[in-house]
Structure formats: C-alpha cells, structure tokens
Amino acid sequence: MSRPLYQVADVLERNEESLSAYTGNTWQLRTLHALRKCRTAALGGHIDRCDNGQCRQLQLSYNSCRNRHCPQCQGHKREAWIRARGSELLNVPYFHVVFTLPDTLNQLCLHAPKTVYTILFGTAWGVLRDFGADPKFLGADMGMVAILHTWGQNLSLHPHLHCIVPGGGITANGKWKYARNKGKYLFPVKAMSKVFRARFVESLRKEFDRPRSFYDKLFAKDWVVYAKRPFASPQYVVEYLGRYTHKIAISNHRITSLADGRVSFTAKDYRKGGAVQLLGLSDAEFIRRFGLHILPKGFVRIRHYGILSSSRKKMVLPLLMAEMGRCTPEEKPPPILHRRCPRCKEGTLVTVFMFDGRGPPEHWMVKLENQNRNTPNKTA
Structure with missing residues (x-):
C-alpha cells in the first residue's frame, strides 16, 4: 500500500x-x-x-x-497478533457476533468509559456463555475473543464489541459439540438482544445512581445484537479478525485533504449499502472526535473468554486439535x-x-x- x-x-x-x-x-x-x-x-x-x-x-x-491509538504504529503489532492466533484455530465454523450500545449511553460512556466498557465486555460474554450452556441451544462450554471499538465511520461515539465465537463448545464429557445445523447456526439474535439489554441495565443500576426515567429510556429502545453467517473457512477467521484488533478510529489513508483549517476524509454510509462519501470537519471538531476514542490508560480492549482464555486454552486446544485435526500446519511461520x-x-x-x-x-x-x-x- x-x-x-x-x-x-x-x-x-x-x-x-x-x-x-x-x-x-x-x-x-x-x-x-x-x-x-x-x-x-x-x-x-x-x-x-x-x-x-x-x-x-x-x-x-x-x-x-x-x-x-496511533495510525502509524499498528502494522507490526497486527501482524504479530495474527501469527500468534493462527496456531490456536480450531477446525470448526466461527461466527462474528456484534454487541452494540445505544446512543442513549454516549454521555455515560464519556463520563465513565472504563466502567461502562467493562460492563459491556462482561455482559456480552455472560450472554453467549449462558446461551451456550443452555441445553435448549447447545449445552456446552464456549469461548470468545472480543475487541472493543468505540467509533462510527464519521468518528462519532459508537461503542460496540466485535466477537469471534467458535460454532460449538465442550460438553461435560470433554467432547466437542457443534452448534445447530453442524455449526452453521448459533443462537436467536432477538432473544440474545433482550437478555443483553436486561443484564446490561441491571449492571448499570449497581454502578450508577440515575433516575428511573434514565433506565426507562434504555428499555424503550431495541438493542442491536447480530451474528453474521459463519466464515468461509477457519483460516479466514484470524485474517478477518486482524482487521479489527489493532484498528483505530481513522486510518491515514482515509484522509483526502487538509486545507483551510478543515479535514476531509472518506466514510462509508452503511444505511446506503456501504456507499463511500466525503465528509469534512474543522480541525477542532476532528481532534475532538478523535479524542473520544482514546481509551483510559491500561484498559484492555482485546479479551479472551471461556475455552479461549489464557488460563484454559493451553490445556483445552491441543486436546480439541487432536480430536478434530489442525487448521494450519504445525510449523514455525517465517519471520x-x-x-x-x-x-x-x-x-x-x-x-x-x-x-x-x-x-x-x-x-x-x-x-x-x-x-x-x-x-x-x-x-x-
């Protein structure tokens, strides 16, 4: 490039x-x-x-x-992360699940980002974990890799969690169990959305003393959770996820002009099928919006859960790979x-x-x- x-x-x-x-x-x-x-x-x-x-x-x-947060410093980190995750791929279908917070919570995200985003991670994993543990849906112990993004294409505040989820889990007897339709269907997203909203609001009540009207507004909205269809192959998962892991609010390549104290940049309008449009902001507004996405010091934005957590994957993944085969050759990648x-x-x-x-x-x-x-x- x-x-x-x-x-x-x-x-x-x-x-x-x-x-x-x-x-x-x-x-x-x-x-x-x-x-x-x-x-x-x-x-x-x-x-x-x-x-x-x-x-x-x-x-x-x-x-x-x-x-x-630097647009110039992510390439090598992303490549190293992709290589490390490639050796952990299971030979199963994977889903891309996204949990999105409503804009009603934007001010709270600005006021207490660490608390709100921590609740987002915990609630998203709790929903997937419990749906997976329910015999009606799967009845197995699952895993998840989650990446926090806080921006929309126009640099506005738009907190959401990208989650990569294997299409199945480990049963009580230690065997792999596929999700429905041989792992091609995860869980009903409408049911997940309602549970996600209820649990998130419940956690907010414990952390913030807000009037009842504030929480009523949250329940008045439909919260967005969606699961994209399974990836074409497990090998594609890490490459796809690599686009998200070390992504920042805006890349330098999207900036098209710096003139007269204004910044012009391209943005996709997903309400129009991803059509690319040209946006312009004053320097002050551009910097203000960019600053919205600077995470608190030390906040971890990539997290692993369940059978993919650091405490379990070293023991669990080799057993599953022995059972189902490896996705990638067991060899050291080139430097x-x-x-x-x-x-x-x-x-x-x-x-x-x-x-x-x-x-x-x-x-x-x-x-x-x-x-x-x-x-x-x-x-x-």
Missing part, C-alpha cells in the same frame, strides 16, 4: 498550541502529543546499515511512539521482515547509531547526504 498523502499527525502538528482546548483530560492530551511526535526528530531515532556487503546502505529512521533493507531487498538493517531528540551528530548527517547524492535509487 502506498504512503498516505496526509496523516492525523499533520492535523495535530498544525494545532499543537491549542490541543489542550480540544481534549477532555490530560491522558487524551498526552496521547495526542505522542501521536503528533511519532516518527519525527522529537522522539529521537537511529541510523541503520544494511549487512549486505554489496549494499551497505545507510538509513535514517525516527522512533515510533508505539501508542495503540516478519520489517527490518529488510528497502534498497537491495536482500540484506537486513542493523542499527549502528542511536540518537535522542537533539538529532544525529553532524558527521553522520554528512555521510547520509554523501550517500544519497552518490548512490542511485534502485527502488525507483
């Missing part, structure tokens, strides 16, 4: 002096400044040399912020080559010098300038 013409960091940089006016708390402000400085001289950097004797190319790189030399495509970049925010010494800059002046660009 080609480099984007514009970046979220560009918007933050040109509004550096006024960022504090657009954010709700110091953690959001700290995060925005980290994104603004990402891969710039402000964070320091390093000089690498290709270990290929016929190349020996020098390359100057600035350090990444490594913040989970991630993000340190490959971009010039010769053969050597590996080895760091030869690191520097702080003051920048590299002058003699290194002279070497780089001479190299760039005398060496033809073979990547062109």
Whole structure:
C-alpha cells in the first residue's frame, strides 16, 4: 500500500498550541502529543546499515511512539497478533457476533468509559456463555475473543464489541459439540438482544445512581445484537479478525485533504449499502472526535473468554486439535521482515547509531547526504 498523502499527525502538528482546548483530560492530551511526535526528530531515532556487503546502505529512521491509538504504529503489532492466533484455530465454523450500545449511553460512556466498557465486555460474554450452556441451544462450554471499538465511520461515539465465537463448545464429557445445523447456526439474535439489554441495565443500576426515567429510556429502545453467517473457512477467521484488533478510529489513508483549517476524509454510509462519501470537519471538531476514542490508560480492549482464555486454552486446544485435526500446519511461520533493507531487498538493517531528540551528530548527517547524492535509487 502506498504512503498516505496526509496523516492525523499533520492535523495535530498544525494545532499543537491549542490541543489542550480540544481534549477532555490530560491522558487524551498526552496521547495526542505522542501521536503528533511519532516518527519525527522529537522522539529521537537511529541510523541503520544494511549487512549486505554489496549494499551497505545507510538509513535514517525516527522512533515510533508505539501508542495503540496511533495510525502509524499498528502494522507490526497486527501482524504479530495474527501469527500468534493462527496456531490456536480450531477446525470448526466461527461466527462474528456484534454487541452494540445505544446512543442513549454516549454521555455515560464519556463520563465513565472504563466502567461502562467493562460492563459491556462482561455482559456480552455472560450472554453467549449462558446461551451456550443452555441445553435448549447447545449445552456446552464456549469461548470468545472480543475487541472493543468505540467509533462510527464519521468518528462519532459508537461503542460496540466485535466477537469471534467458535460454532460449538465442550460438553461435560470433554467432547466437542457443534452448534445447530453442524455449526452453521448459533443462537436467536432477538432473544440474545433482550437478555443483553436486561443484564446490561441491571449492571448499570449497581454502578450508577440515575433516575428511573434514565433506565426507562434504555428499555424503550431495541438493542442491536447480530451474528453474521459463519466464515468461509477457519483460516479466514484470524485474517478477518486482524482487521479489527489493532484498528483505530481513522486510518491515514482515509484522509483526502487538509486545507483551510478543515479535514476531509472518506466514510462509508452503511444505511446506503456501504456507499463511500466525503465528509469534512474543522480541525477542532476532528481532534475532538478523535479524542473520544482514546481509551483510559491500561484498559484492555482485546479479551479472551471461556475455552479461549489464557488460563484454559493451553490445556483445552491441543486436546480439541487432536480430536478434530489442525487448521494450519504445525510449523514455525517465517519471520516478519520489517527490518529488510528497502534498497537491495536482500540484506537486513542493523542499527549502528542511536540518537535522542537533539538529532544525529553532524558527521553522520554528512555521510547520509554523501550517500544519497552518490548512490542511485534502485527502488525507483
């Protein structure tokens, strides 16, 4: 994929002096400044040399912020996560289930995001777990991987949980039991929606002292839970899920213009079949909306439950794979080559010098300038 013409960091940089006016708390402000400085001289950097004797190319790189909200820092993390999950795939159908909170709760999400989102995770898993345990629907112990997203395509607040659920579970005798129709049907979504709403509101009552009218409004709305049809194959699950795990509110590639103090970006309108439209926001509004999706410090947005939890999967998954076969070969995947030399495509970049925010010494800059002046660009 080609480099984007514009970046979220560009918007933050040109509004550096006024960022504090657009954010709700110091953690959001700290995060925005980290994104603004990402891969710039402000964070320091390093000089690498290709270990290929016929190349020996020098390359100057600035350090990444490594913040989970940064559009520039998710690629390697996503690839590593996908590889780790690939070895855990069961040879069964998988469902994509989404639990969505109504917009009535948006203000509460802004006021107490950690509490509300924790309730969302717990309630979603409780619904799936109990439906799975009910012999009327399955009668087995299930698992789930859940990823929290808080945004809509226009950057508005839209909290929802993406859940990947195996189409079945483990019975009391330790055997795998498929969901209905050989795992092609999970549970009735209308029933799940009602139970999800009731349990979520019950948990809210325990945490927040709000008037009865507030909770009446929540029950007046239909809550959205839907389950997409099973994936074409288990191997596709992790690749699909990889799109969601390290996704952020907006990618740099969606930004089409930064002009006259406004940000233009593309967005899909799902009410019109996913048609792409062009939206425009002022810098201030763009930054404000982006800040809505900065999660509280330390909040875990990817969670594993049931037979897929870290405490159980090491024991359970090998037994199930022995029973049903593996989805992927049991072999070590090739290394991630993000340190490959971009010039010769053969050597590996080895760091030869690191520097702080003051920048590299002058003699290194002279070497780089001479190299760039005398060496033809073979990547062109």
